[in-house]
Amino acid sequence: xxxxxxxxxxxxxxxxxxxxxxxxxxxxxxxxxxxxxxxxxxxxxxxxxxxxxxxxxxxxxxxxxxxxxxxxxxxxxxxxxxxxxxxxxxxxxxxxxxxxxxxxxxxxxxxxxxxxxxxxxxxxxxxxxxxxxxxxxxxxxxxxxxxxxxxxxxxxxxxxxxxxxxxxxxxxxxxxxxxxxxxxxxxxxxxxxxxxxxxxxxxxxxxxxxxxxxxxxxxxxxxxxxxxxxxxxxxxxxxxxxxxxxxxxxxxxxxxxxxxxxxxxxxxxxxxxxxxxxxxxxxxxxxxxxxxxxxxxxxxxxxxxxxxxxxxxxxxxxxxxxxxxxxxxxxxxxxxxxxxxxxxxxxxxxxxxxxxxxxxxxxxx
Amino acid sequence: xxxxxxxxxxxxxxxxxxxxxxxxxxxxxxxxxxxxxxxxxxxxxxxxxxxxxxxxxxxxxxxxxxxxxxxxxxxxxxxxxxxxxxxxxxxxxxxxxxxxxxxxxxxxxxxxxxxxxxxxxxxxxxxxxxxxxxxxxxxxxxxxxxxxxxxxxxxxxxxxxxxxxxxxxxxxxxxxxxxxxxxxxxxxxxxxxxxxxxxxxxxxxxxxxxxxxxxxxxxxxxxxxxxxxxxxxxxxxxxxxxxxxxxx
Numbered sequence: 001x002x003x004x005x006x007x008x009x010x011x012x013x014x015x016x017x018x019x020x021x022x023x024x025x026x027x028x029x030x031x032x033x034x035x036x037x038x039x040x041x042x043x044x045x046x047x048x049x050x051x052x053x054x055x056x057x058x059x060x061x062x063x064x065x066x067x068x069x070x071x072x073x074x075x076x077x078x079x080x081x082x083x084x085x086x087x088x089x090x091x092x093x094x095x096x097x098x099x100x101x102x103x104x105x106x107x108x109x110x111x112x113x114x115x116x117x118x119x120x121x122x123x124x125x126x127x128x129x130x131x132x133x134x135x136x137x138x139x140x141x142x143x144x145x146x147x148x149x150x151x152x153x154x155x156x157x158x159x160x161x162x163x164x165x166x167x168x169x170x171x172x173x174x175x176x177x178x179x180x181x182x183x184x185x186x187x188x189x190x191x192x193x194x195x196x197x198x199x200x201x202x203x204x205x206x207x208x209x210x211x212x213x214x215x216x217x218x219x220x221x222x223x224x225x226x227x228x229x230x231x232x233x234x235x236x237x238x239x240x241x242x243x244x245x246x247x248x249x250x251x252x253x254x255x256x257x258x259x260x261x262x263x264x265x266x267x268x269x270x271x272x273x274x275x276x277x278x279x280x281x282x283x284x285x286x287x288x289x290x291x292x293x294x295x296x297x298x299x300x301x302x303x304x305x306x307x308x309x310x311x312x313x314x315x316x317x318x319x320x321x322x323x324x325x326x327x328x329x330x331x332x333x334x335x336x337x338x339x340x341x342x343x344x345x346x347x348x349x350x351x352x353x354x355x356x357x358x359x360x361x362x363x364x365x
Numbered sequence: 366x367x368x369x370x371x372x373x374x375x376x377x378x379x380x381x382x383x384x385x386x387x388x389x390x391x392x393x394x395x396x397x398x399x400x401x402x403x404x405x406x407x408x409x410x411x412x413x414x415x416x417x418x419x420x421x422x423x424x425x426x427x428x429x430x431x432x433x434x435x436x437x438x439x440x441x442x443x444x445x446x447x448x449x450x451x452x453x454x455x456x457x458x459x460x461x462x463x464x465x466x467x468x469x470x471x472x473x474x475x476x477x478x479x480x481x482x483x484x485x486x487x488x489x490x491x492x493x494x495x496x497x498x499x500x501x502x503x504x505x506x507x508x509x510x511x512x513x514x515x516x517x518x519x520x521x522x523x524x525x526x527x528x529x530x531x532x533x534x535x536x537x538x539x540x541x542x543x544x545x546x547x548x549x550x551x552x553x554x555x556x557x558x559x560x561x562x563x564x565x566x567x568x569x570x571x572x573x574x575x576x577x578x579x580x581x582x583x584x585x586x587x588x589x590x591x592x593x594x595x596x597x598x599x600x601x602x603x604x605x606x607x608x609x610x611x612x613x
Contacts, residue, residue: 231473232482238459238470245457248418249526250445250474259478 017225020308021218027054028214032207048203052278055210057318059275062217064298064314065307066267069224071296072305073233074260075240076157079292080165083172084140084265086287088272090176091136093189093282094126096200100193102127108191110184120182129196136273137266144265145258152254152261157243169292176284188283195277206278213274217311220267225307227263236260297336301343303350312352366432369395371534371565372417377426379412379589386412387589390426394534399556399566401580403573403600405609408586410569411454414536418451419444430534446475450527451536456519460512464503464522467511468494471526493529500558501525502551517548521555528559535559535566541575553578573597 031051038045046054063085070076097108101119111120126132147168151161179185198205227233235256238246247253276282285291295314302313317336324332347354366373372394379387387409394400402410415421417428419441428436436444445451459467472490473481486494498504501521506514511522520540527535540556541549549572556579559566570576576583577597585592585606593603600606 227482230482231469231476231480232478234462234466234470235473235481237461241459241461242457245453245459245523246470247441248420248445248451248453249471250442250530252440252442 017308020311021221024058024214024218024221028211028218031211031214032204035203035207046207048206051203051206051210053322055206055213055278056275057315058210058213058217059271059278060295060298060318061311061314062213062220062271062274063268063295064302064310065217065220065224066264066271067295068299068302068304068307068310069228069267070261070264071299072307072310073228073236073240074257075243076257076261077159077162077296078165078264079162079289079296080167080169081264081268081295082169082287082289082292083165084144084268085272085275085291086172086176086282086284087140087143088136088269089276089282089286090183090189090272091126091132091139091269092273092276093192094123095129095132096192096195096277097123097189098127098132099195100191103193108184108189110179110187110189111182114179114182122182133273136269140265140269141262144262148258148261152257155254166289166292169287169289173284173287173289176287184283186284188281188285190281190283192277192280200277200280209274209278213278216270216274220270221307221311224267228307232256232259297340301339301350303347303352303354306352309350309352313350316351366393366429367395369397370432371396371430372567373427373429373432374413374417375427375429377413377416377428378424379409379416379421380424385589387416387423390586390589390591392584392591394565394567396533396565397560397562398581399560399568399579401576401583401597402567402569402586403571403576403583404586404592407588409589410586411538412589413586414451414538414567414569417444417534417536418449442474445530448531448533449536450530450532450534452520452523452527452538452540454538454542456516456523458511458514458519458522458526461510463508463510464514465494465498465507467522467526468497468529471529474530497525497528500528501555515548517544517551520544520548520552524555524559533564535564537566537568537570539570540568541570541572549575 031046031054034044034046063081066084067078067081070078101107107116107119126135147165151164156164175181176183177186183189192200194200195205198208200206228236235246235251239253239256243253298313298317299310300313301317302311303309320335321332324335343350370393374390374392377387377390378385390409390413402413404410412421416423417436419436419439423437426437430436430447430449434447459470462470469486472486472494498507501524503518503522503525506518511519514522524537524540537556541552544552553575556566556568568576568579580597582594583597583600584594585600587609592609593600593606595603
């Protein structure tokens with residue numbers, strides 16, 4: 001953990017930290033460029049599947065970034081970031097239902113099954129996209145704020161906090177499974193057609209969404225890194241290393257934790273909002289405890305406390321998962337378990353920490 | 366209480382379940398003095414520090430800073446900001462941060478969000494950090510991570526983190542525990558240099574030679590009560606003190 005923070009400030013790796021957002025922005029430009037230049041059928045014309053994959057992975061990386069901000073830097077392990085991802089996703093779902101209804105004038109299937117004849121008034125505030133995005137972020141910050149306020153003020157730390165967040169995820173999933181809630185039960189929300197006037201089924205829309213996800217990831221990365229190297233980041237690291245010491249120096253550590261926590265919740269919600277139009281569905285599976293634990297695994301394997309490591313972990317593991325689940329589906333759990341064990345034993349600072357060591361070793365020899 | 370009273374503890378009682386950690390303790394500490402708190406384990410020394418700094422709430426009694434500011438109802442951060450700095454028994458520094466950043470962090474307390482994120486330190490704040498680095502003898506180590514410091518250097522750094530905030534009352538819990546002879550000597554000089562008419566220093570320590578050299582007055586605690594108070598010489602010859610503590 002110590003090394004991971006030293007790499008935050010050591011000048012040797014500043015370039016690579018600028019490198020990641022630059023890389024992401026390039027990817028965001030390359031995607032549409034390739035598909036504009038090369039005609040469909042050309043090997044370099046990326047299929048909708050690949051474009052979608054890239055976009056989804058960007059969302060996962062954003063999610064990992066959100067978790068690393070609070071786990072790696074603040075020392076607060078959340079096993080419930082799926083809650084905020086889900087909040088963002090469902091809110092985007094509400095908006096897309098509105099847009100689809102305005103487009104087709106047909107009520108979504110699940111509403112018809114419930115015997116409803118009109119579009120529910122409760123979902124109408126989400127009709128305008130900017131309002132929906134704002135409401136999604138606010139809702140995530142509000143839920144995060146309530147959980148954080150209660151936990152941090154009562155000084156619930158460490159594994160107890162993690163268990164509470166895990167339990168909350170499970171509770172929210174059970175709630176969403178409930179058909180009477182009017183959010184589609186276990187089928188979730190689907191049947192989306194339009195986003196901001198663009199057809200979701202069109203390749204160009206999906207390319208744009210994947211590019212947007214990469215740009216948002218780059219922007220959030222720059223923002224969070226800026227915070228990490230500021231005085232606020234110093235205070236976060238100090239909370240992680242010795243919260244009592246910081247409190248007795250005169251800091252309201254509960255407020256520092258709450259602010260970082262709420263920001264992380266908002267980032268996770270943003271990831272959910274970008275994710276849903278790319279996969280075309282949102283269901284309670286997204287707030288299953290499994291996904292929330294998976295995020296922590298991405299961050300742990302990528303390397304905690306550097307933000308870059310989190311993005312790396314999410315990208316590498318997601319690619320591996322997509323590839324293996326298609327090729328040899330039964331192998332994935334074993335491969336994942338193997339990687340986790342290997343990292344724990346051999347690379348305690350994760351993949352990124354390992355790369356840094358390799359670089360230092362190369363520079364020295 | 367007089368004009369020079371820094372800390373006034375009156376009729377303090379602290380119980381943990383059925384155990385009386387502190388019973389009817391009254392203590393006055395004045396500006397300009399260095400006071401030692403001694404007593405066997407379980408005498409209530411650390412509990413007293415916990416109460417003063419807001420970590421433990423007393424069952425009854427009052428703790429005043431500057432005769433009027435009641436500390437017993439305030440939170441830890443607020444008490445620290447009102448001018449009480451506490452060094453813990455176990456060296457508590459932020460190991461992942463370099464020495465200079467440990468001190469910077471201590472300067473940043475009480476800042477608003479905007480200042481915390483955006484501002485660079487002012488010239489006065491930078492100068493203060495330099496001054497403290499010299500005082501604690503860690504100028505050469507400023508860029509080293511706190512984790513790489515020796516045990517003694519960590520103790521000095523922790524004292525430095527308190528000093529940048531110019532505390533009125535400095536509470537030092539076993540500052541020389543685990544130190545080498547040379548480090549103890551250096552710490553005695555450091556504590557002597559921190560004396561000021563605008564500051565009260567309270568030291569908890571088991572090392573009697575150390576206490577004799579740094580303290581003006583010694584308060585002996587035993588089972589949560591004040592057993593005796595006076596100069597080291599007077600305390601040494603106090604029969605009650607000899608019986609429970611020094612005579613063993």
